[in-house]
């Protein structure tokens with residue numbers, strides 16, 4: 013089975029995968045706190061959460077007094093983000109669209125893209141379109157913080173097959189190494205009723221060098237790197253690659 017061309021359109025649905033698992037939601041406040049320490053934004057500053065999904069970070073940013081725009085392709089996740097904001101009594105501006113076609117011009121003090129919501133396109137030019145859109149969306153001197161899986165870590169700890177037990181289902185993973193990234197098949201087997209669903213997706217692997225080059229091509233200068241939200245250094249032992257970049261003034 014080949015990775016479908018626009019695989020994201022059929023992948024990010026709650027019936028198959030929801031990034032806001034209880035464990036992920038629990039981590040969001042500490043991750044948001046780390047991010048805000050790096051961005052040093054003033055109250056009321058405009059922040060773009062690109063690929064905000066169900067809004068687990070967006071609501072934390074809004075709780076700290078930022079004017080948050082969440083942008084995502086999945087209508088289901090945006091609905092969940094809206095409900096989460098209502099529950100937390102914060103306001104979010106939520107917009108649906110494709111990350112390759114960002115409609116913003118110089119309106120944000122900062123932008124974030126979290127939990128490996130980047131590197132999804134089989135053409136590198138599409139990743140670059142996304143980064144150029146982020147640069148255009150930022151005010152001069154605006155910051156961009158990107159959090160993706162660390163390509164060096166994935167290559168060194170490659171596991172062809174893996175599985176994990178979730179609350180309601182079993183999650184199976186099969187990974188194939190490609191030149192620029194990985195093609196992964198996720199299979200979900202419901203505990204109740206045994207329904208089986210499989211989807212294949214592509215992930216471009218970025219390391220310090222390749223992400224710096226991509227950011228540079230989009231007019232974003234990498235400033236700092238970390239290997240996790242604890243603030244640990246980026247080494248091949250760290251499974252995250254977090255980079256803070258800045259648009260020139």
Ligand SMILES: C[S@@+](CC[C@H](N)C(=O)[O-])C[C@H]1O[C@@H](n2cnc3c(N)ncnc32)[C@H](O)[C@@H]1O
Nearest residue numbers: 020024031063064065084085086110111127129
């Ligand atoms: C791994 S989830 C992470 C969501 C969120 N950042 C979080 O941490 O919970 C990736 C997100 O990217 C969104 N996405 C995927 N492809 C997209 C595209 N082409 N344009 C906009 N959003 C997209 C998905 O709908 C999903 O919400």
